[in-house]
Amino acid sequence: MFMNIQTIMVVGAGQMGSGIAQVAAQAGFRVILHDIRQEFVDRGRQTIEKNLARSVEKGKMSAEDKEAVLARLTLSVDLTDGRDADFVVEAVTENMGVKAEIFRQLDEICPAHTVLASNTSSLPITEIAAVTKRPEKVIGMHFMNPVPVMKLVEIIRGLQTADEVYQLTEDLAKQMGKVPVSVNDFPGFVSNRVLMPMINEAIYCVYEGVAEPEAIDEVMKLGMNHPMGPLTLADFIGLDTCLYIMEVLYEGFGDSKYRPCPLLRKYVKAGWLGRKSGRGFYVYN
Ligand SMILES: NC(=O)c1ccc[n+]([C@@H]2O[C@H](COP(=O)([O-])OP(=O)(O)OC[C@H]3O[C@@H](n4cnc5c(N)ncnc54)[C@H](O)[C@@H]3O)[C@@H](O)[C@H]2O)c1
Structure with a gap:
């Protein structure tokens, strides 16, 4: 594939966003977790810390690994931090207006190589892609709740999503320990x-x-x-x-x-x- 992902930005630090940030940081990526307010990103980090602490208690993870995962996580309340991201997963409120505005801004902020993925559970990927000048680099990456537990990631190709972008996203899901399944963009996807x-x-x-x-x-x-x-x-x-x-x-x-x-x-x-x-x-x- 044409690039090596090092930094992943997760936009939205709620239930899904914090889980996605956790599995990405556990997979060894640098992660920027973004939300509109400091208290929201703080809460997201606390959720991650609590989950990791539980893994340490259960003997599934060492205390050093937990610290290493947290050290890879940075918090952001400024979307322009996306300039450092190779891959973005958007997980904000399920609302087309809100998502479209974020994709429009990310398209301007992020480097040309950056892939913009959405965790939407129902909105058309093709329509989200259409607000950007890089529809071939927009894709759906539908994680299941709770993200650290559930294996499936439904990967949704928009009408214009490039094959290399699909491949990159599929590889990324595998690196996060998930099982990717390929789906085309129709209402409700498959799930x-x-x-x-x-x-x-x-x-x-x-x-x-x-x-x-x-x-x-x-x-x-x-x-x-x-x-x-x-x-x-x-x-x-x-x-x-x-x-x-x-x-x-x-x-x-x-x-x-x-x-x-x-x-x-x-x-x-x-x-x-x-x-x-x-x-x-x-x-x-
Ligand atoms: N909850 C589920 O079971 C589930 C499963 C799969 C997919 N999803 C999808 O994941 C997405 C997020 O769902 P959730 O359950 O995590 O919601 P949530 O309400 O827990 O979190 C959404 C977060 O987005 C933030 N946000 C809102 N507007 C923003 C903006 N402009 N910029 C940055 N952050 C913003 C909010 O502050 C909030 O922290 C939705 O698209 C949803 O459809 C949810």
């Missing part, structure tokens, strides 16, 4: 295109009184060997996120088979968002 309609259908089963949530989850766990039932999983992901992704599929394909279940809409309107709000299909304390 959410297959997962979300199943969750939505499970919600229809509640809506139509086919069975109670516990029964639906039990069928899928014991009958299909899923580690978690679809409604438990929906509560874990967040019902607002599930609704949002169903809407992306529904609008993206214009096909009624993706219509979000009215019960899902009702729960989200009521503020029943799942685990994070204390109530979804189940009640949490």
Whole structure:
């Protein structure tokens, strides 16, 4: 490939960004973790430190290695720090306006060789790429939550993504200890295109009184060997996120088979968002 990646910038230090920064630093890269406020990057670093400390406690990592990983991590509240990055992974809030503005700025800030990747779970990579003058160097790199634990990285080729950029991204995912899978840019990619309609259908089963949530989850766990039932999983992901992704599929394909279940809409309107709000299909304390 045409370049040797040394420095990776992660934009957005939330749940996903801090996990991506952690696995990148553990893989030996210099990492710049960026967010809009100092307290956000500090919180991201604390999460990483806590995760690494747990690995040391469990004997999976030495205390020296932990310090070495943290020493490779720098924090940033200034996007122009991207001038030092060979590869950027954007993991900010799931909003096209916000992401487009960041890609537009990164395109101006970063050197010509820098690849700009997005961790979006639903927005079109081709559309994000179109705001830059380097659409061939824009790609989707969809990590799963929690990043340090989950093996899969769905790598999404935009319409104009270059083959060498795909290859570089695939190699990078492997260096981070992940298993990359190649996917083309269509709504929901593969992960959410297959997962979300199943969750939505499970919600229809509640809506139509086919069975109670516990029964639906039990069928899928014991009958299909899923580690978690679809409604438990929906509560874990967040019902607002599930609704949002169903809407992306529904609008993206214009096909009624993706219509979000009215019960899902009702729960989200009521503020029943799942685990994070204390109530979804189940009640949490
Ligand atoms: N949570 C998941 O399960 C999951 C899984 C796969 C992909 N994703 C995707 O990852 C991305 C991030 O999700 P998350 O769960 O980490 O969200 P999060 O809310 O935990 O973190 C988002 C971070 O982005 C920061 N941010 C917002 N605007 C910014 C800007 N202009 N510049 C820099 N930072 C900015 C916020 O301050 C926040 O710290 C989204 O695109 C989401 O769709 C999420």
